[in-house]
Amino acid sequence: MSLNIVVLAKQVPDTHNVGADAMNADGTVNRAALPTVFNPEDLKALEMALRVKDSIKGAKVTVVTMGPPRAAEIIKDALSRGADDGFVLSDARFAGADTLATSYAISQAVKQLGQVDLIFGGRQAIDGDTAQVGPQVAEKLEIPQITYAEELMAIDNKSITIRRRLERGTEVVKAAMPVLVTVTSAGEDCRFPNAHRLIRQAKDEIRMINADSINADMDRLGLKGSPTKVKKIENVVLAHKESVVLEPTEAALNELSATLIKEHIL
Numbered sequence: 001m002s003l004n005i006v007v008l009a010k011q012v013p014d015t016h017n018v019g020a021d022a023m024n025a026d027g028t029v030n031r032a033a034l035p036t037v038f039n040p041e042d043l044k045a046l047e048m049a050l051r052v053k054d055s056i057k058g059a060k061v062t063v064v065t066m067g068p069p070r071a072a073e074i075i076k077d078a079l080s081r082g083a084d085d086g087f088v089l090s091d092a093r094f095a096g097a098d099t100l101a102t103s104y105a106i107s108q109a110v111k112q113l114g115q116v117d118l119i120f121g122g123r124q125a126i127d128g129d130t131a132q133v134g135p136q137v138a139e140k141l142e143i144p145q146i147t148y149a150e151e152l153m154a155i156d157n158k159s160i161t162i163r164r165r166l167e168r169g170t171e172v173v174k175a176a177m178p179v180l181v182t183v184t185s186a187g188e189d190c191r192f193p194n195a196h197r198l199i200r201q202a203k204d205e206i207r208m209i210n211a212d213s214i215n216a217d218m219d220r221l222g223l224k225g226s227p228t229k230v231k232k233i234e235n236v237v238l239a240h241k242e243s244v245v246l247e248p249t250e251a252a253l254n255e256l257s258a259t260l261i262k263e264h265i266l
């Protein structure tokens with residue numbers, strides 16, 4: 001038996017290169033003005049999946065993304081780094097999805113792939129930042145999950161052993177397959193694209209999968225299936241007047257404590 005591995009990857013705005021036109025006047029994100037990148041933790045997830053593939057003969061890595069057709073760029077990137085296959089879930093009916101609708105669409109797509117042994121995703125995406133999609137996909141597929149993964153410790157055909165981050169330390173967890181793993185930024189950096197692969201698949205068309213192909217309840221997709229409504233996005237900049245300079249004296253510290261207690265901060 002060989003392993004079927006899925007990697008969940010999201011194309012996100014490059015939040016390290018935010019220009020003056022990054023926000024619309026109404027406070028929403030001007031996605032057209034932002035360059036896009038492979039979500040950083042998803043690259044770490046891809047590397048972990050590729051390490052499993054390196055260890056288990058015949059293992060296959062399929063990368064799944066939901067987004068506009070342009071998201072095919074990250075599938076091509078993943079293929080050039082060593083993934084075997086990938087597709088974009090792309091359809092106007094997926095648009096406006098919150099994490100509930102996103103994880104529903106992704107889990108339905110994964111179900112169409114037949115037996116899947118391992119699913120890797122990033123812990124969180126740098127635009128939405130909720131860290132909910134991975135765990136929700138596991139819930140919908142009714143499989144266990146290992147979150148906050150940092151290192152692949154061991155792998156065989158039936159189980160995976162992972163070192164995961166806790167608040168104060170780490171723990172090593174062994175889980176039977178199928179299992180979903182979310183990887184943090186402490187994971188190994190992803191290997192570079194391979195030149196031969198880049199050239200070979202430069203002209204390849206990446207498959208676009210629409211909502212009709214995933215056996216989905218249309219009411220659970222996109223905006224229609226999303227109970228979350230983002231009312232307003234505000235860019236909060238702390239003004240200088242909000243900072244207080246303290247003298248290094250006991251009296252100043254006592255005064256600070258009294259103020260914090262009075263303001264219900266402590």
Ligand SMILES: Cc1cc2nc3c(=O)[nH]c(=O)nc-3n(C[C@H](O)[C@H](O)[C@H](O)COP(=O)(O)OP(=O)(O)OC[C@H]3O[C@@H](n4cnc5c(N)ncnc54)[C@H](O)[C@@H]3O)c2cc1C
Binds near residue numbers: 064122125130
């Ligand atoms: C400013 C802002 C605020 C938002 N607030 C909310 C909110 O409060 N509640 C809410 O439900 N939604 C919210 N959203 C929508 C949210 O971005 C989408 O639901 C998004 O598709 C998934 O959530 P996330 O980005 O938080 O992903 P996360 O849950 O942080 O992603 C975790 C991992 O899941 C996988 N993954 C996530 N999205 C995809 C994808 N499209 N394709 C493939 N794999 C994926 C990746 O492996 C990723 O690393 C918000 C979006 C923005 C821009």
